[in-house]
Amino acid sequence: MSVGALTxxxxxxxxxxxxxxxxxxxxxxxxxxxxxxxxxxxVLVVAQKIVSKSEGRLVExxxxxxxxxxxxxxxxxxxxxxxxxxxxxxxxEVLRARPDVLIVRHRLGFVMANAGIDRSNVPAPAGHEKVxxxxxxxxASAERLRAALGARLGIAPGVIISDSFGRPWRRGVVNIxxxxxxxxxLVNRRGETDRAGRALEVTEVALGxxxxxxxxxxxxxxxxxxxxxxxxxxxxxxxxNSARSLIRPLHEDLFR
Amino acid sequence: MSVGALTxxxxxxxxxxxxxxxxxxxxxxxxxxxxxxxxxxxVLVVAQKIVSKSEGRLVExxxxxxxxxxxxxxxxxxxxxxxxxxxxxxxxEVLRARPDVLIVRHRLGFVMANAGIDRSNVPAPAGHEKVxxxxxxxxASAERLRAALGARLGIAPGVIISDSFGRPWRRGVVNIxxxxxxxxxLVNRRGETDRAGRALEVTEVALGxxxxxxxxxxxxxxxxxxxxxxxxxxxxxxxxNSARSLIRPLHEDLFR
Numbered sequence: 001m002s003v004g005a006l007t008x009x010x011x012x013x014x015x016x017x018x019x020x021x022x023x024x025x026x027x028x029x030x031x032x033x034x035x036x037x038x039x040x041x042x043v044l045v046v047a048q049k050i051v052s053k054s055e056g057r058l059v060e061x062x063x064x065x066x067x068x069x070x071x072x073x074x075x076x077x078x079x080x081x082x083x084x085x086x087x088x089x090x091x092x093e094v095l096r097a098r099p100d101v102l103i104v105r106h107r108l109g110f111v112m113a114n115a116g117i118d119r120s121n122v123p124a125p126a127g128h129e130k131v132x133x134x135x136x137x138x139x140a141s142a143e144r145l146r147a148a149l150g151a152r153l154g155i156a157p158g159v160i161i162s163d164s165f166g167r168p169w170r171r172g173v174v175n176i177x178x179x180x181x182x183x184x185x186l187v188n189r190r191g192e193t194d195r196a197g198r199a200l201e202v203t204e205v206a207l208g209x210x211x212x213x214x215x216x217x218x219x220x221x222x223x224x225x226x227x228x229x230x231x232x233x234x235x236x237x238x239x240x241n242s243a244r245s246l247i248r249p250l251h252e253d254l255f256r
Numbered sequence: 257m258s259v260g261a262l263t264x265x266x267x268x269x270x271x272x273x274x275x276x277x278x279x280x281x282x283x284x285x286x287x288x289x290x291x292x293x294x295x296x297x298x299v300l301v302v303a304q305k306i307v308s309k310s311e312g313r314l315v316e317x318x319x320x321x322x323x324x325x326x327x328x329x330x331x332x333x334x335x336x337x338x339x340x341x342x343x344x345x346x347x348x349e350v351l352r353a354r355p356d357v358l359i360v361r362h363r364l365g366f367v368m369a370n371a372g373i374d375r376s377n378v379p380a381p382a383g384h385e386k387v388x389x390x391x392x393x394x395x396a397s398a399e400r401l402r403a404a405l406g407a408r409l410g411i412a413p414g415v416i417i418s419d420s421f422g423r424p425w426r427r428g429v430v431n432i433x434x435x436x437x438x439x440x441x442l443v444n445r446r447g448e449t450d451r452a453g454r455a456l457e458v459t460e461v462a463l464g465x466x467x468x469x470x471x472x473x474x475x476x477x478x479x480x481x482x483x484x485x486x487x488x489x490x491x492x493x494x495x496x497n498s499a500r501s502l503i504r505p506l507h508e509d510l511f512r
Contacts, residue, residue: 004268004474004482010260096510103510111425119454164458168424168511169367170432171504172442172462174469186428198375202420206428207473213430214470217463217490218260226260234473248427254352254359255424255511 006233009034010218010226017227019056024148027228031153034230040155043183043234045215047227048163049118049132051141051179057133059086060124077102083117083131090115090133095256106134109247110178113166135161138179139242146181157230158183160243162212162219168255175216177208177243184208184238186245207236208243262489265290266474266482273483275312280404283484287409290486296411299439299490301431301471303483304419305374305388307397313389315342316380333358339373339387346371346389351512362390365503366434369422391417394435395498402437413486414439416499418468418475424511431472433464433499440464440494442501463492464499 011030017023027046031038038044052058066074066081070088074081076097084102088094091104095111106115116134124130135141142159150156161179166172177185185208192200215229267286273279283302287294294300308314322330322337326344330337332353340358344350347360351367362371372390380386391397398415406412417435422428433441441464448456471485 004264004266006264006470006473008260008262008264008470012260098510101510164461167462167504169504169509170462170465170502172460172465172502173458174462174466176426202429204428205420205472206423206426206430209426209428210430210469210472213466214262214264214473216461216466217262217470246426246428248423248425253425254354254357 004233004235006214006231008214008218009230009232011228011230012226014050014225014227017050017053019053019058021054022148023050023054024145024152027145028149028152030228031149031157031230038153038155038157038230039232040157041232041234042157043160043211043231044149044157045160045162045175045212045219045229045231046145047219048116048134048138048161048178050227051135051138051145051161052132055135055141057135058130059133061129061131062127073097073102079114083114083119086117086131086133087115090117108134108138109244109250110165116163116178134163134178139181139244140179142179142181142243156182158240160185160208160212160215162215164216175209175212175219177206177212177246180208180241180243182240183211184236185241185243187236187238206246207238208246260489260491262470262487264470264474265486265488267484267486268482270306270481270483273306273309275309275314277310278404279306279310280401280408283401284405284408286484287405287413287486294409294411294413294486295488296413297488297490299414299416299467299487300405301416301418301468301475301485301487302401303475304372304390304394304417304434306483307391307394307401307417307435308388311391311397313391314386315389317385317387318383329353329358335370339370339375342373342387342389343371346373364390364394365500365506366421372419372434390419390434395437395500396435398435398437398499412438414496416441416464416468416471418471420472431465431468431475433468433502436464436497436499438496439467440492441497441499443492443494462502463494464502 064082066085070085093105096103146159162175164173187205190203320338322341326341349361352359402415418431420429443461446459
């Protein structure tokens, strides 16, 4: 017997997203080609890169003047001092600096490499290399995108903005939810019991991160260019909350 | 335009798995009801609990005599000293012990709470409570299960054995791959370039963990009882490797 089915559909063929570009319009055109039509229970997972690009979060490296701390960390890590300057400006704390490694606490609370600043996938002429910062407020970006999709499509799917993250004890990256709107990013199962009537040992489920990881199976990182994935068939009655809910508060951090 | 589609189908209605039970036979019966038939490119994600049960990894708590170290850690964490004794026996190192928290390095290398030992979902009369340990070698379990499914179905899907894990800096659990066979659990993308021709910054993708997380969207933890999920439509040409590949080597651990 089979129950429960999820389908994931990658959206591709989106035009290059430009600073100030109307990302919702591009996504709505692509979503409108799907059959059946997008439903309110669907979840659209969008790659951080195209959200950041549409929000103009590009910085030309040549415009950055690194300070003393950035030059020191650049020497330690072997990274470009201008890039390190931007990483520090986006962070509240440096957790680890080693050759090729710079792990920080991003100003939004994410513990991540390089404050999420990407050098790849940003085309530019030599000497004008640009890098891409995370959105200023990914939950707010998700909320705006969801509202704009609702206005264009008549219905508003849940929206997740995702990015790939490393993990301290496991190799390889997986996608997580940087921002979310209209979905339960964190599900509280406290008080539920298992089939034997015992209280569940696991009381919080990172649904937003699992949705992002699933979408990552289609997104890839490179030439295939699938920057958004629609997930259908998710059944949950948990209340919606933001991706901010997924960030462990500092006072619970056992691994600083 | 849409490209790439994945479907996830939950298998339910499996009979209770008993120690020594033929898990492959139960799963093959369920898979045989699916249309179209299971293909070699499909991936079957199986919950650790039913694998451990079929392998008889149950221990009656009343049979455990806690040693000094277990009693000390039980006092620190508020956990049952017999459970802590089992956790220590399954671990090589205690990383953090706090009230309600015991994070260890499992003998297989996983950094996880309670060495993955579950108390829930194991029915037993009062005074005879049993707990469930991880499989002795989850990669080997996946390999045996895959071979047995191949013998029964004529084809062998990829197999992942998954369990839910906490994360140090994010709330909520997600599923990861404890064991794998016939899939590229870790994909090496070194040497690939993005659309702008730049080398990818992300060079290793934890495909096995992303597949497990996706399956977790249907599995849940409790009464719904979906212990296995078939994922179809994955396209990858990367070579297969084991879930052991996903464990970061100790000398790379920056967060002990």
